[in-house]
Amino acid sequence: MSFDNIHSRLSTTNSFQCAASIADGCAACSSSSLCWSAGIAVDEKRWFDNLKFTRRRVQRGDVLYHMGDHFESIYAVRSGFFKTRVLLEDGRDHVTSFRMNGELLGFDGIGSQTYSCDAIALEDGEICIIHYQRLMHLASKVQSLSLELNRMMSREIVREQQIMALLGTMQADKRVVTFLLNLSMRFNERHYSATHFILRMTREEIGNYLGLTLETVSRVLGRLQTAKLIGIEHSKEITLLDVDRLRALSRRESDPLLLANNLAVPMAFRRQPIGPQLAHA
Amino acid sequence: MSFDNIHSRLSTTNSFQCAASIADGCAACSSSSLCWSAGIAVDEKRWFDNLKFTRRRVQRGDVLYHMGDHFESIYAVRSGFFKTRVLLEDGRDHVTSFRMNGELLGFDGIGSQTYSCDAIALEDGEICIIHYQRLMHLASKVQSLSLELNRMMSREIVREQQIMALLGTMQADKRVVTFLLNLSMRFNERHYSATHFILRMTREEIGNYLGLTLETVSRVLGRLQTAKLIGIEHSKEITLLDVDRLRALSRRESDPLLLANNLAVPMAFRRQPIGPQLAHA
DNA sequence: TCGGACGCTTGATCTGGATCAAACCTTCAC
DNA sequence: GTGAAGGTTTGATCCAGATCAAGCGTCCGA
Numbered sequence: 001m002s003f004d005n006i007h008s009r010l011s012t013t014n015s016f017q018c019a020a021s022i023a024d025g026c027a028a029c030s031s032s033s034l035c036w037s038a039g040i041a042v043d044e045k046r047w048f049d050n051l052k053f054t055r056r057r058v059q060r061g062d063v064l065y066h067m068g069d070h071f072e073s074i075y076a077v078r079s080g081f082f083k084t085r086v087l088l089e090d091g092r093d094h095v096t097s098f099r100m101n102g103e104l105l106g107f108d109g110i111g112s113q114t115y116s117c118d119a120i121a122l123e124d125g126e127i128c129i130i131h132y133q134r135l136m137h138l139a140s141k142v143q144s145l146s147l148e149l150n151r152m153m154s155r156e157i158v159r160e161q162q163i164m165a166l167l168g169t170m171q172a173d174k175r176v177v178t179f180l181l182n183l184s185m186r187f188n189e190r191h192y193s194a195t196h197f198i199l200r201m202t203r204e205e206i207g208n209y210l211g212l213t214l215e216t217v218s219r220v221l222g223r224l225q226t227a228k229l230i231g232i233e234h235s236k237e238i239t240l241l242d243v244d245r246l247r248a249l250s251r252r253e254s255d256p257l258l259l260a261n262n263l264a265v266p267m268a269f270r271r272q273p274i275g276p277q278l279a280h281a
Numbered sequence: 282m283s284f285d286n287i288h289s290r291l292s293t294t295n296s297f298q299c300a301a302s303i304a305d306g307c308a309a310c311s312s313s314s315l316c317w318s319a320g321i322a323v324d325e326k327r328w329f330d331n332l333k334f335t336r337r338r339v340q341r342g343d344v345l346y347h348m349g350d351h352f353e354s355i356y357a358v359r360s361g362f363f364k365t366r367v368l369l370e371d372g373r374d375h376v377t378s379f380r381m382n383g384e385l386l387g388f389d390g391i392g393s394q395t396y397s398c399d400a401i402a403l404e405d406g407e408i409c410i411i412h413y414q415r416l417m418h419l420a421s422k423v424q425s426l427s428l429e430l431n432r433m434m435s436r437e438i439v440r441e442q443q444i445m446a447l448l449g450t451m452q453a454d455k456r457v458v459t460f461l462l463n464l465s466m467r468f469n470e471r472h473y474s475a476t477h478f479i480l481r482m483t484r485e486e487i488g489n490y491l492g493l494t495l496e497t498v499s500r501v502l503g504r505l506q507t508a509k510l511i512g513i514e515h516s517k518e519i520t521l522l523d524v525d526r527l528r529a530l531s532r533r534e535s536d537p538l539l540l541a542n543n544l545a546v547p548m549a550f551r552r553q554p555i556g557p558q559l560a561h562a
Numbered sequence: 563t564c565g566g567a568c569g570c571t572t573g574a575t576c577t578g579g580a581t582c583a584a585a586c587c588t589t590c591a592c
Numbered sequence: 593g594t595g596a597a598g599g600t601t602t603g604a605t606c607c608a609g610a611t612c613a614a615g616c617g618t619c620c621g622a
């Protein structure tokens with residue numbers, strides 16, 4: 001099984017295949033515009049290339065780090081798809097995030113010098129390993145890097161707040177729709193299609209992330225399909241057919257008419273999105 | 282009503298009453314050992330006093346900042362009790378944290394230069410206002426401050442992951458018990474009693490935080506009392522009577538025998554905590 | 563080509579916690 | 593004191609989503 005720590009597996013075998021990619025800097029990285037560089041003042045970018053990130057390929061199932069491992073590095077996703085999960089004392093686990101290219105992993109390890117969750121590849125991909133001490137050494141000279149680092153951690157805090165609110169207040173339909181729209185938005189930011197994408201994770205992983213069972217996720221997706229809001233092919237291939245109504249569903253207080261009882265809603269009962277929502281800048 | 286922004290209310294009226302407290306530095310702060318200073322190398326502490334935090338009194342109901350307000354400062358709680366909450370697009374809200382002395386508020390604002398939640402005082406208290414730009418200016422000279430700031434934000438990320446897992450996987454009894462034990466731990470760190478404390482928040486706020494209704498919170502607390510695991514006086518005054526069994530409850534996979542059907546459990550059916558839990562460093 | 567593992571869908575049933583409702587404290591202003 | 597407003601408890605009922613249980617699709621290695 002491939003759930004060994006990535007370091008034990010890769011560090012011994014892959015030096016040759018990384019040699020080439022280490023050589024070129026961040027400029028060549030497909031996620032650079034979403035990644036660190038974005039926050040760094042132009043005249044300081046030369047510093048950045050000095051960091052010479054280690055780049056590594058990972059395979060589906062590889063573990064970037066385990067909960068409890070000594071913290072040393074932050075990871076930037078170059079390609080592929082990852083999940084993080086925390087293990088609870090009672091043996092259950094909970095998926096806390098899905099990560100795609102340009103996103104970062106490992107901030108959880110800084111506080112206690114120990115990772116607080118597992119990070120696992122859901123498909124083959126490539127990551128940059130950013131040595132934290134070296135990063136902070138650089139940041140001590142380049143203030144814009146410190147500031148950008150703070151911004152990224154802050155956004156992570158806000159992202160988690162949103163999920164807490166989702167888990168604490170939304171019912172199943174809304175959770176799933178919100179999840180799909182969030183994926184859509186992130187694909188769009190990466191100039192992929194916002195309305196047609198592949199789910200890289202299983203129904204069980206989605207359910208776990210959203211605080212639902214896999215059966216409930218499956219049923220909600222089925223209902224959304226019946227209602228012609230989304231299309232599903234081969235289970236994993238999703239097409240958003242009516243983003244406006246999906247948005248309305250994710251924003252609106254529960255509206256049982258829209259998705260009740262496993263049935264599509266007769267046209268006559270469909271409602272238009274209502275007026276101004278709560279202001280929140 | 283006192284839900285105005287603290288700045289509009291205080292900045293015009295309180296300059297005189299703050300004059301004295303601004304004068305003395307962090308050394309006199311009751312929460313200094315839990316607060317920033319802890320992470321700052323001894324020989325650099327003099328820098329710290331240069332920051333000369335603005336200190337402010339707040340009253341129950343005061344709002345430190347609103348969602349959407351322009352971000353300028355981080356807040357350190359010196360005394361009192363605070364909650365943060367996010368407002369959702371559908372009009373609901375969700376309580377995302379409770380804060381006590383020595384804890385910090387406002388990291389959510391760094392990423393977008395705008396606070397992403399409301400921060401509200403649950404009782405009268407006092408806070409330090411830490412101007413972010415000035416802080417970062419100092420951090421650019423004192424690396425240990427940068428590092429400590431990262432550690433604090435990382436711990437916030439980990440804290441939120443724990444809550445996500447709680448909201449995603451635990452049933453009501455466990456949520457409430459976990460909540461009580463978390464409060465107990467934090468009181469203990471502050472050298473207050475770990476087993477006897479006042480709940481500063483309402484049942485509704487607890488329920489909202491835990492993803493439950495106020496009725497469910499009330500019932501669980503009632504059951505815990507009936508089971509002699511806790512004592513409750515005047516609704517708000519909690520005594521933890523059997524911390525070991527409470528811990529077992531919060532750690533263990535659901536054990537319907539322990540707290541079922543609103544009844545205390547006959548001695549014969551009480552179980553001892555089982556062997557080694559999942560390792561997680 | 564087959565078989566088996568894994569993931570997904572769908573149906574039937576159950577139940578924990580939500581909801582609705584009422585009464586009871588506690589606090590506080592007058 | 594009295595009364596009103598909030599907050600809390602408790603009971604009765606309901607229901608969204610969990611659980612249990614087949615059966616199906618798809619992928620992949622032999």
